[in-house]
Amino acid sequence: MNFADLGLSDELLQAVELAGYSEPTPIQAQAIPSVLMMRDLIGIAQTGTGKTAGFVLPMLDILAHGRRRALMPRSLILEPTRELAAQVAENFEKYGKNHDLKMALLIGGVQMGDQVKALTEGVDVLIATPGRLMDLFERGKILLTGCNLLVIDEADRMLDMGFIPDIETICAKLPANRQTLLFSATMPPPIKKLADKFLSNPKLIEVARPATTNVNIVQHKVNVSARKKRDVLRHLLQTDNVTTAIVFANRKTTVRDLAKSLKRDGFSAGEIHGDMDQPSRNAELQRFKDGDINILVASDVAARGLDVKGVSHVFNFDTPWHPDDYVHRIGRTGRGGATGRAFTLVAEEDAEAIANVEKLTGGPIPLFEIDGARAASSPTAEDQPAERGRGSRRAPRRGAKAAPEAPAHSAEAEPLPRAERPERAERPERAERPQRAPRRQREDTPVAASAPRSAPERAAPVAAQREAPSAPGEWNGPVPGFLHISALTA
Structure with a gap:
């Protein structure tokens, strides 16, 4: 089957061919004819299956007939994040080259002036996030009574972000006699309730079992301590044939620090995260798409729907808190029939989170073994200050026991080279100190005064310490302060 078999116009087929596509994906093949027949639709598909084009292409042909009016968009597409909304807008620009249609993008983080101006002139397609749309609606800058086609994209993500009440309010403002398309990767009960309320006799399309992962993605989990995550990530980036990668973290502060x-x-x-303003996020994403950078560290703001070609790897620096986010994170690779690899770094505190992920995806994620000595060798410049600070190995205090050295093959091995570690065999000066007399002897029997030592003899331990050889495996650092003995002491 090709796109010409789906009933699309010649103008649209030319744009699709120019974009480099010849055969529709399964969800496109099933959704496009139904949308063209003006049916309501529920599409359940995992990320990366081409569902965006599944509603953009037929919408272009439907909207080709009709005229636009000021402040009254003819169609509305709701997206949970700014990045997803911007991506859908890119699809309309790419496929709508041969159509005389106007589009407006309503997202937060940018000035309202241009958005209000576009609405005033009239738009055929309005792509919006719920928050900005509600804001402009309450200001009287937009009317929804002329909107006859509604798309609710990434509905389960809308649920996670708390947008369901806003969506219900928006749906209530739209004409009752309209076409509604709902797309979601999963169908939890609240989304099922939403569909039952606002869709009329919808056709259900399911191209993959909910919450399943792409078979083209090779998945691994790596057991690692929290303090070794950066070492393991660097090791994988250097050794696993990474061309382009997205690294996901749970917290915005982690994203900044890791980048x-x-x-x-x-x-x-x-980096890309929620604390960045929209122009900065767009610029950073464009740098990644253009190849100026090949590693993008991101929070979950980038996990849904971002379509960047050729992402070879996804790394979950943190195991996601919500199992659904795992599916959407790793879906950034293995897109369009390509293969990809996904690694999840699992610390001890992530045991419950990774168990929930494996329960959702229907099986254990294969364990990837890493040679701890290789992964943790050669500390980077970034690690050096920490080694000299509170985390460094200093000479043990008086009476303290030296920590046992970890075996070289252990994943917990210290990144310090062995030549820089203090050895237990050092500190000869302890053995050379005069032994105290037993307590009973000091209390009951006078002790004869020992012959005074000469200054050179008293200074001998210090001299021996300073002239200690610096062969590999021996301590060659500064003498701890409590071991200094003055040669001038009487």
């Missing part, structure tokens, strides 16, 4: 760390280590890395 800076990778840059200091010489990687071409960028």
